[in-house]
Amino acid sequence: MSESRSEISQLGEFGLIDRISKNFTLQNRSSVKGIGDDAAVIDAGDDYLLISTDMLVEGIHFDLAYMPLQHLGYKSVAVNVSDIAAMNGKAEQITVSIALTNRFSVEAIDALYQGIKAACDNYKVDLVGGDTTSSVSGLVISISVTGRVKKDQVVYRSGAKPNDIVCVTGDLGAAFMGLQVLVREKEVYEADPSMQPDLEKFEYLVSRQLKPEARTEIIYDLEERGVKPTSMIDVSDGLASELLHIVKNSGAGIRIFEDKVPIDQLTFETAIEFKLDPITCALNGGEDYELLFTIDQNDYEKLKNHPDIHSIGYMHDKKDQNVMISKQGTVVPLRAQGWNHFTSNPQT
């Protein structure tokens, strides 16, 4: 029997998601928003309940040669909490499913769950369920998170309108450079196990890669200052990719300025040392877990003194003109070159 065979790599992850989701429509009244944002939205009386899920696979998303299990546990919770923050919500519960081989000891599982517990304590999230099973090879962690937001406070990717200001928290590209440092040190160690990794200088970058934090305090700051973003997303695949998600969902164009994109000094210097362009790392590196959002111009005054929120550009009405103005004043089209696990090597 001959059947046609198409490769997943031809579609890419977003193409695959589009292909899957086009066959599904929502039929329950309680399903307010399905596939296509940082979290799904479910009716829950006065509030909306938010739900999101992430799967982390050994050898694809993490390498236990440099990722301690405690950090892995912490990170796997943080990235889920970040998805809830990106809806302007607060995470409340998680379920954790793990599949693992008998290569892992009980002590290893203890370490993983110590990290999960540290994140639960930090983000005030309850572990309410999960599944534990064995696997044929390696470790797989699947976490689902539920969160809550008042109905009139939910923020989607789709609400940005012309003249809105584009904001991003923290700094970008550090987690990506942290990964480059870890990969290099692993190679050095593998070539000569007597070499001790020299990570002290890169501590900030490595910590951004190994133990990222969800920017939950930003959600409280926005609430306190009376600002509801018009659109929001978290930066997991890279700034450029996320900007284009907002563009696609909002139907408005975006213009950002290279000299406004926040890049930490160490990220910048390390990128140069690695012969990488710092702005490319910031645009496409991913795993920053910062919040990217747009606000109405009238709200700008309320946020402009916030030490960790940076305006990097604005929305306009030409949705096919999505560009960055470089430091030299040239106009560079924004392109998503985020992580794509279905093509080439995802970790480098």
Added chain:
Amino acid sequence: MSESRSEISQLGEFGLIDRISKNFTLQNRSSVKGIGDDAAVIDAGDDYLLISTDMLVEGIHFDLAYMPLQHLGYKSVAVNVSDIAAMNGKAEQITVSIALTNRFSVEAIDALYQGIKAACDNYKVDLVGGDTTSSVSGLVISISVTGRVKKDQVVYRSGAKPNDIVCVTGDLGAAFMGLQVLVREKEVYEADPSMQPDLEKFEYLVSRQLKPEARTEIIYDLEERGVKPTSMIDVSDGLASELLHIVKNSGAGIRIFEDKVPIDQLTFETAIEFKLDPITCALNGGEDYELLFTIDQNDYEKLKNHPDIHSIGYMHDKKDQNVMISKQGTVVPLRAQGWNHFTSNPQT
């Protein structure tokens, strides 16, 4: 550096869950019930929101040599919907995360999601999110389901009291015998690929293994007849294991009668053909996804004419006396010998 190492197989799955969960306590008011039932319970206005999750791993939970991807998709939804039914709730949303290698084509993923969609349509559940990623080896499916129940209608594993009647739906052991048939046919085929599998005679058993159904209609039937079970659980690990969960959570003892345990004629005959004891298959086979529940004696009249609900025993006040009365009248202690993925071969 020397560290002590303990093997997961020494703990078993339930021991591992106990070890993990004892370190976690609930801190959010919205977290009504955490680990330890078929689903977690979250406050949602007038209702409770239920959430449960299951992970299915290739080579552990399924073998693609005999499990068509469409059936796998269907089954992975059905087993989650069953967990919501076991709380007396109705499933409404699912998220589906998959990790897979490039051995899988786009057409294979289409087949998987066709099965998922068929189950969503059948159970009136919306696919609202998920994650797709690559894996180093094999296919992993992680599904989370959300459901809903009126606050006064939620049923836990913990409410059974002395003199309650123990009921189970459908029949037991068929899915286990279906697996035995499939494993045997696979061995025959591997020994001689010209042999065609002869599955027609075993169709009912094979369909119970490959395409189990959640007993959602039982939840409607109970509602219609005005019966709220005092405790409930779904039969995933085997009747004996589930009975002991009710005992442990309710603090009451259980007594069942072998001649009341529903076993289909084909299950019985095939067990004999395989030199297996039919009642052992029913007690320990698992994957039946029937509902096991207890009712107050006063509700017995309302259910006794239901064609698919069978009373198999009763609760009593001696919580350490959990027994089956055999057809010969002997008293056999109930022991959980359900699936344990962390010891020996889980598929046989």
